[in-house]
Amino acid sequence: MANSGRRWQAGFDEATGVSVRYISLLCSGSLSVPTVTCRACSARFTPTAIEAGCFTSSPTDAHAWYELGVLSSYAFLGVNEGLSVTGFVEYLEDLTGEHVDDRQFVSAYFAYLRAADGIDSFTSLGVEGMDEGLFADCPICATTPTPPASEGVPAAEHVEAGSDVLYRPAVSCDAVTKLGHYSSCGLASSHHKPQISRYFGPVDARVESAHAAGRLNLRSALKETESDPWDSDPCACQSSLHCARPDASSASGPCDIHGVCGAVCMHTIPLHGLFCDMRTPEQFAYYLFMLDHLVQQRPDVQDVYIDFGCRIRSTWERYVAAHPQLPAEAKLRIMVNWMHGSGHDVACQLTNCGRYMEGAGRGIGEQIEQLWSMTKVGGVG
Numbered sequence: 001m002a003n004s005g006r007r008w009q010a011g012f013d014e015a016t017g018v019s020v021r022y023i024s025l026l027c028s029g030s031l032s033v034p035t036v037t038c039r040a041c042s043a044r045f046t047p048t049a050i051e052a053g054c055f056t057s058s059p060t061d062a063h064a065w066y067e068l069g070v071l072s073s074y075a076f077l078g079v080n081e082g083l084s085v086t087g088f089v090e091y092l093e094d095l096t097g098e099h100v101d102d103r104q105f106v107s108a109y110f111a112y113l114r115a116a117d118g119i120d121s122f123t124s125l126g127v128e129g130m131d132e133g134l135f136a137d138c139p140i141c142a143t144t145p146t147p148p149a150s151e152g153v154p155a156a157e158h159v160e161a162g163s164d165v166l167y168r169p170a171v172s173c174d175a176v177t178k179l180g181h182y183s184s185c186g187l188a189s190s191h192h193k194p195q196i197s198r199y200f201g202p203v204d205a206r207v208e209s210a211h212a213a214g215r216l217n218l219r220s221a222l223k224e225t226e227s228d229p230w231d232s233d234p235c236a237c238q239s240s241l242h243c244a245r246p247d248a249s250s251a252s253g254p255c256d257i258h259g260v261c262g263a264v265c266m267h268t269i270p271l272h273g274l275f276c277d278m279r280t281p282e283q284f285a286y287y288l289f290m291l292d293h294l295v296q297q298r299p300d301v302q303d304v305y306i307d308f309g310c311r312i313r314s315t316w317e318r319y320v321a322a323h324p325q326l327p328a329e330a331k332l333r334i335m336v337n338w339m340h341g342s343g344h345d346v347a348c349q350l351t352n353c354g355r356y357m358e359g360a361g362r363g364i365g366e367q368i369e370q371l372w373s374m375t376k377v378g379g380v381g
């Protein structure tokens with residue numbers, strides 16, 4: 001090379017330099033991290049682990065540097081092939097001739113996963129026994145806490161549905177029209193998968209096929225043929241509930257998606273697979289399909305909050321009667337959420353509002369409104 005004079009000089013600073021163990025797929029061993037000094041201006045630079053393309057065994061005690069290739073290799077082999085950490089560490093030791101501490105490796109591996117956003121489930125974090133279905137995203141609801149074993153009293157066994165549970169998971173359901181879609185809008189980008197698509201699944205598929213078959217209405221959902229299915233609505237609540245429309249109105253308007261119907265847990269975490277696009281204005285059928293999926297996935301969940309819970313409760317009972325294949329142990333308690341409840345008759349509040357229901361605690365049940373509030377930026381107005 002023509003330019004023989006190097007601008008930079010690398011060296012190890014005895015006073016401030018650190019020695020680490022470097023582990024890569026190419027070479028491994030003790031590494032004195034060099035400090036580079038610019039010959040012209042004397043600027044000095046010592047790379048950190050991240051700058052050197054490595055993750056450390058611990059953010060505070062960074063004495064082992066795992067090169068990214070090692071971590072991404074295990075991300076593939078561990079997740080896809082089920083290779084154990086011990087197996088992989090043995091391979092690393094064989095490859096490098098160096099001892100590798102498997103616990104150090106695990107902490108570096110999870111630091112890498114967190115930073116690389118490669119984790120989207122408790123399973124990939126190595127946590128077992130958590131719900132991988134509806135409640136998979138909520139660290140509180142994904143597992144049912146059981147009392148710890150104390151002297152003479154064994155730890156609670158698996159909690160059966162309907163028994164006295166310490167923690168009652170509950171669900172807050174609602175629809176929002178802001179997340180609608182104009183029928184002629186966005187055709188060019190229709191192939192882009194929305195970020196929230198993981199929350200749409202079985203319920204949305206069922207809504208879509210019912211809509212395509214012209215059967216997205218209450219009568220079809222209840223498998224009823226005679227009479228107006230909501231003629232016999234036994235709810236005595238006289239409150240005017242603008243949202244409690246049993247069936248869709250015929251007005252179609254400029255939208256092909258009239259909004260989104262969905263559910264969250266009591267911690268405002270969306271439930272997987274329960275969301276659906278509304279192909280019509282809001283109607284009971286969306287909620288019946290949601291509750292159907294809920295009881296099939298988690299028959300132990302009982303408490304459900306819907307702002308017109310007093311009206312849909314008897315409809316749900318008729319739906320259950322028309323669908324004997326639903327789990328027999330499922331016993332939903334549909335309640336009106338606290339804030340919406342105050343708009344209902346006093347008599348209705350006392351029998352339907354979660355605030356007055358035994359064992360419901362202070363669930364409130366309005367959490368889905370918080371989710372809608374967060375999604376305002378995505379709305380069409």
Ligand SMILES: [Zn+2]
Binds near residue numbers: 038039041042043
């Ligand atoms: Zn310089």
Ligand SMILES: [Zn+2]
Binds near residue numbers: 140265266269
């Ligand atoms: Zn939760």
Ligand SMILES: [Zn+2]
Binds near residue numbers: 239345
């Ligand atoms: Zn009511």
